[in-house]
Amino acid sequence: MKKKILITGASKGIGKSIAQTLSNGDFELFVTGRDQTRLNETAQKTGAKAIEINLLENNACEKILSQTGPVDILINNAGEYIWAPVEKITDEQISRIFKLNLEIPYKLITLFTKQMKENKWGRIINIGSISGSVGEANASLYSASKSGLIGMSKALALELAEHGITINVINPGWVKTDLIDNPCIDLEEELECIPQKRFIHPDEIAKLTEYLISDEAKGITGQSLNICAGLSLG
């Protein structure tokens, strides 16, 4: 039987690229997003089943589970970035960013691990950020939410190890997607700070994901893997 994979936030960007890479016929794919047109495009290209949902709405995770049933592989990718000095951050932003970037991934994990444990096999990938790994000025809220993913993944890796479940965090550096299409970010300036003088391509994240969910990577768990063209080196 084909393994079932859920990828959140696959209507565009990194999630779409992950869906395309994993649409090799080996898996049954489920993809989520809010933008119906873009999501259907991903679904058509990959043969995935589309679940149109705003992850911030009530009971979003339960609604997803009701459409997917148990999955073998969970890829928590959907996320939002906020660039703002700390004193400008609002209460609404605090709850929204923590909910989308940390609470929803955790909630989905609580819903899907029961069956993974029974199967004695599971793979969980959380898409973090280099900001959560080393910190980013003017992105403290985003960094905090992504650091939370790292702590959560380390703890769960210990808890779930004997059940054949691995959980890892991939921390991308700058990837040119809509997420960073922001007038406050000067990409030319950012490029100068990247040791390899290039942005990460979404396919690089997708290929690492493909490896981490494979049987060859069964020994890798609880890791926080930076894929950032050297940015984390300072």
Ligand SMILES: NC(=O)c1ccc[n+]([C@@H]2O[C@H](COP(=O)([O-])OP(=O)(O)OC[C@H]3O[C@@H](n4cnc5c(N)ncnc54)[C@H](OP(=O)(O)O)[C@@H]3O)[C@@H](O)[C@H]2O)c1
């Ligand atoms: N791009 C970078 O430089 C970078 C760097 C480090 C980490 N990351 C992380 O990589 C992940 C993917 O980012 P990306 O660059 O691919 O961003 P993106 O192009 O903006 O895509 C974000 C995806 O998340 C979905 N999403 C956002 N808010 C949602 C909500 N409330 N409910 C449901 N879905 C929602 C979007 O769906 P709709 O558009 O359909 O609403 C879209 O599919 C994020 O976790 C991000 O933090 C990105």
